[in-house]
Amino acid sequence: MSIEEDVATIEAALYAADRPLALDEIRKIVGTSSETYTRKILDQLEEKYNQKNGPLDLKASDQDTFSLELQEDYMPKLEGIIPKTKLTRGALKTLAVIAYKQPIKQSELAEIRGGRVYQYVKQLLELGFIEAKPLKRTKLLRTSKKFAGYFGFEDQIDKIREKLQQMTG
Incomplete structure (x- = not known):
């Protein structure tokens, strides 16, 4: 070629x-x-x-x-044409906690965010924004490469924190 x-x-x-x-x-x-x-x-x-x-x-x-x-x-x-992933405020806050504290046990996340966190984790896994690995009786959660690409940064924790703070107010 x-x-x-x-x-x-x-x-x-x-x-x-x-x-x-x-x-x-x-x-x-x-x-x-x-x-x-x-x-x-x-x-x-x-x-x-x-x-x-x-x-x-x-x-x-x-x-x-x-x-x-x-x-x-x-x-x-x-704005009306570009497809946006619909993340509720709760899912976005859950994603922010995962990004801040990664890797984090799902059980610890539930203590921080409450019982509805399992629903948010399921949504974030389906969208590919987080990854989960089994760890005894819980899961270890961290953000994915798709998360980094979608939000415009590559594994730079300070940028992740700053951007998510802006998004969650």
Whole structure:
């Protein structure tokens, strides 16, 4: 494939993915072992979006993951069109506690948030925002990669806390 075709392929992959893609994943999609070539493709894609001055941006994280994101200016105009995950205030607060204290036992979470927490945990698991591992008679809960990608940060606990504080008021 030509570099133009590789740029188009990566653009399509980033568009179709529901999460940021790691540099290694992008390298495999293109079918190269060269990190240098992969970065060259990403540089060209970034240049393309910078020249277009359109609604999308190529975002790179500190952990070498990449995603296409809608610019903030367009969000209010598209509010009714963009599907949003409906999280109740209770589910969002439960998610905030998990993010703050992760990993946290589900039994400890129930002591903090009350009995309805099990319903919220079930919803958060179904949405893929948290992961649960069995631990004796309870579960150990932590946030997932989908959570990090959805809220715009990668395993940075300070950013997680700050963003969730803003969201829960």
